[in-house]
Amino acid sequence: MLYIIDTANVDDIRRCNEFYPIDGVTTNPTIIAHEKRDFIPLIKEIRTIIGDDKMFHIQTTATTAEEIVKEGHELQEIVGGEFYLKIPVSPEGLKATRILSREGIKVTETAIFTQQQALIAAKAGASFVAPYVNRLDNIVSDGAKVVEEITEILHGYKLPCKVLAASFKNVEQIHKISTVGGDAVTITPDLFDKLVYHPLTYYAIDDFEKDWESIYGDKSISELISEYKG
Ligand code: E4P
DSSP states (O other): EEEEEEEEHHHHHHHHHSSSSOOOOOOOOOHHHOOOOOOHHHHHHHHHHHHHHSSSEEEEOSSSSSHHHHHHHHHHHHHHHHEEEEESSHHHHHHHHHHHHTTTTTEEEEEEEHHHHHHHHHHHHSSEEEEEEHHHHHHTOOHHHHHHHHHHHHHHOEEEEEEEEEEOOOOHHHHHHHHHOOOOOEOOOOHHHHHHHHHHHHHHHHHHHHHHHHHHOOOHHHHHHHHHHH
């Protein structure tokens, strides 16, 4: 499963990129606005931090196919590398997806709430579809079930489109995506920390340290190797 960071905060991106095996960054207009920074320097800085090989999904703010296609070209030129234009699913968005995918600009169709939206976006040429798991759970739907069915449908029709599950509020929602075969998740840095953290792990580490010190004091393995070698 691909792990993507859902933020435009450069400190968080730098930290996650250093410590976690992340595959890229996603943003949307809300996430970008949250940073209150000049847009172009911000996206250029994010690209510099993650490098050209990691995915960078940036959402269009345009609403007509013509304007969306124009933004796709302009953003591709500015950020380069593994760039994906996020387009909310709509008739204009699908028209733009068909044009851009034919031109070789990769598209992530976003704000997906139904299986048929995802299938149609995949047929239009989207590389990823992004169903909103938590927002589905909030309307008493089942976000993970929708992801599972979209994944099965895309595999069934052998469409070269991956499922990038988005909109998470807890670890359980993310875990369920890995059990239903979702291709990718995009999650906030604080949720990534929660995926990794478990208090029992720290209890175990404390016990290891105490047992080691009871015999070897504060000597590290490296120090013992140096002493052994003389
Ligand atoms: C992905 O990039 C989506 O825009 C994002 O995950 C939506 O999350 P939210 O439902 O918490 O706003």
